[in-house]
Amino acid sequence: MVSRSCANFLDLSSWDLLDIPQTQRALPRVMTVPGIVSELEGDGGSSDVNSTTGSHERKIIVANMLPLQAKRDAETGQWCFTWDEDSLLIQLRDGFPSDTEFVYIGSLNADISASEQAVSQKLLSEFNCVPTFLPKEIQEKYYRGFCKHHLWPLFHYMLPMFPDHGDRFDRSLWQAYVSANKIFSDRVMEVINPEDDYVWIQDYHLMVLPTFLRKRFNRIKLGFFLHSPFPSSEIYRTLPVRDDILRGLLNCDLIGFHTFDYARHFLSCCSRMLGLDYESKRGHIGLDYFGRTVFIKILPIGIHIGRLESVLNLPSTAAKMKEIQEQFKGKKLILGIDDMDIFKGISLKLIAMEHLFETYWNMRGKVVLVQIVNPARASGKDVEEAKRETYVTAKRINERYGSPGYQPVILIDRLVPRYEKTAYYAMADCCLVNAVRDGMNLVPYKYIICRQGTPGIDKAMGISRDSPRTSMLVVSEFIGCSPSLSGAIRVNPWDVDAVAEAVNLALKMSEAEKRLRHEILFLTGQIKI
Structure with a gap:
C-alpha cells in the first residue's frame, strides 16, 4: 500500500516559502539533453564550473555545507573564502585521478545577506563551488528542525517517546526538508552535464534529492554516501515518512555505507517496508528497483x-x-x-x-x-x-x-x-x-x-x-x-x-x-x- 505522504511528495516543494525572488545566476546553464537550450552568458564563453571535456571525468559533490571557511575582511568588509582543509569533501579528491574535475554544491556556514549573495557567488566560482542560499524560514525548519530533531536522533537510535528526549513529528518540518532538497536540485541542474557528470550526494540532509534529479534526467549518474549510522528496521519504521526517504535513496545508482551492519539495516528496511529483495551481483549487493539495479557498497571512510x-x-x-x-x-x-x-x-x-x-x-x-x-x-x-x-x-x-x-x-x-x-x-x-x-x-x-x-x-x-x-x-x-x-x-x-x-x-x-x-x-x- 502506497503511503499517503508519497502521493503528493513532489508537490510539497511548491509551497509558498519557495515563492521568493531568484538570485542572479553567475553560473551559466549548460545542458546536452535534447530540449534544453544552453544559456551562455556574455560573449558565449563558459565558466570553469561548466566546462567539461572528454579527456577527464567531472564529479559534482553535493552536501549540506560547502568545504569552505567564510570570513568577513575587517578592513574592506568583503567576504573572503578559503578551503577547509579538515573537510572530508576536500580529502575525497585524493581517491580519484589527478585530472578529475570537482564541483561542490552546498550552503555556506555564514549569514550572507541577499545583497551580497551575487558577489559571493562570483567569488565562489573561482573555487568551483556553487552556493545554495536557503531562505531563513526554510533553513531553520530544514536543518535544525527535520535534520537535527528527527533524522539525526533517529539514526542514532533515539525515539521521540518523551517530550524531554525528542520532538513529535511535525509535517511542516518534513515539508521544509523536501523544499530544501528541491532548491539543491535546482542548483545541480544549473551546472550539470547529465550525460557525462557523476553526482555524489553526501549524508542524511539530502536523502530525497535523488528523487528530484532522477525525475529531471532518468539516465543521470547518481551516488549517495551516508556519513552516519543507519538504524535497524525496528527503529527506522517509526518515521512517518519512512517510505519516501527509502524511495529517494533508491533513485541512486550506488548507495554507500560505513559498515556492513548499516547496509544490512537499510536492506532490511527495503525488504520489510517496500517488499524489495536483494542479491549479490558481481561481488556487489544489488537491488532491482523499477528496471534499474541499485548497488549497495561498504565504503569505510578513513584518514589522510x-x-x-x-x-x-x-x-x-x-x-x-x-x-x-x-x-x-x-x-x-x-x-x-x-x-x-x-x-x-x-x-x-x-x-x-x-x-x-x-x-x-x-x-x-x-x-x-x-x-x-x-x-x-x-x-x-x-x-x-x-x-x-x-x-x-x-x-x-x-x-x-x-x-x-x-x-x-x-x-x-x-x-x-x-x-x-x-x-x-x-x-x-x-x-x-x-x-x-x-x-x-x-x-x-x-x-x-x-x-x-x-x-x-x-x-x-x-x-x-x-x-x-x-x-x-x-x-x-x-x-x-x-x-x-x-x-x-x-x-x-x-x-x-x-x-x-x-x-x-x-x-x-x-x-x-x-x-x-x-x-x-x-x-x-x-x-x-
Whole structure:
C-alpha cells in the first residue's frame, strides 16, 4: 500500500516559502539533453564550473555545507573564502585521478545577506563551488528542525517517546526538508552535464534529492554516501515518512555505507517496508528497483595520513608536545576528543573515570584525563543538558580526587587548532572513545598514526627512530571503526565499571604487549580516503 505522504511528495516543494525572488545566476546553464537550450552568458564563453571535456571525468559533490571557511575582511568588509582543509569533501579528491574535475554544491556556514549573495557567488566560482542560499524560514525548519530533531536522533537510535528526549513529528518540518532538497536540485541542474557528470550526494540532509534529479534526467549518474549510522528496521519504521526517504535513496545508482551492519539495516528496511529483495551481483549487493539495479557498497571512510604527518612535522606541534610532556611529567595521560552531543558518551566516560579512582585507589594522583570538546553540531535542550552534566561530573571528580597542582579531569572546551590536537594525540598513553552510537569515528585512526610519529617529530623530540612505539585504545563497540581495530580493547560504554577496568588494564599493560597491539593497530589504521 502506497503511503499517503508519497502521493503528493513532489508537490510539497511548491509551497509558498519557495515563492521568493531568484538570485542572479553567475553560473551559466549548460545542458546536452535534447530540449534544453544552453544559456551562455556574455560573449558565449563558459565558466570553469561548466566546462567539461572528454579527456577527464567531472564529479559534482553535493552536501549540506560547502568545504569552505567564510570570513568577513575587517578592513574592506568583503567576504573572503578559503578551503577547509579538515573537510572530508576536500580529502575525497585524493581517491580519484589527478585530472578529475570537482564541483561542490552546498550552503555556506555564514549569514550572507541577499545583497551580497551575487558577489559571493562570483567569488565562489573561482573555487568551483556553487552556493545554495536557503531562505531563513526554510533553513531553520530544514536543518535544525527535520535534520537535527528527527533524522539525526533517529539514526542514532533515539525515539521521540518523551517530550524531554525528542520532538513529535511535525509535517511542516518534513515539508521544509523536501523544499530544501528541491532548491539543491535546482542548483545541480544549473551546472550539470547529465550525460557525462557523476553526482555524489553526501549524508542524511539530502536523502530525497535523488528523487528530484532522477525525475529531471532518468539516465543521470547518481551516488549517495551516508556519513552516519543507519538504524535497524525496528527503529527506522517509526518515521512517518519512512517510505519516501527509502524511495529517494533508491533513485541512486550506488548507495554507500560505513559498515556492513548499516547496509544490512537499510536492506532490511527495503525488504520489510517496500517488499524489495536483494542479491549479490558481481561481488556487489544489488537491488532491482523499477528496471534499474541499485548497488549497495561498504565504503569505510578513513584518514589522510599525509596531511596528518605534515601537521606532526610542524614546529608548533613539537613545541606543544614538549609543553604537554612537562605539564604531565610522571603521570599517565588519557585523551578524549569528542563533539559535545548526547551520543558521544562524554558523561559516561567521566563517570567511568570516577569509578576508576574509586576502585583502583593507586591511580589517584597518577592519571589525568584530558577531554577536548569540539563544538556541538546541533543545538537544543538535550545538548545543553549533556554539557551541563559534563561540567558537573568533572567538577565533582576534581573536588573529590584532585589536589593542589593536580586535576584528574581537564576539560578543553574551545576551538582547538589542529597542531594542538595532534600534539595531544602523540603524547597520550591511552585514547578513550566512548560513544554510545556513532558513524565511523576517525579519532582512533588519528591517534594510532600520531603515536607512530615521523622522522621529523622524532628528531625534534630527541627520540630515536628505532625506539619502540606503543599505543593503547579503549573503544566503544557501538562505533563503526570498532570491528576493524583488533588491537583495541572494546567496551560497552553503558557498563562504566567495565570501562574503568579496561582503562586500568590499558595503563598497566606490559610494554611488550603495548608494542604488539600498536603494530596491529598501525596496520589497520593506515586507511586513506
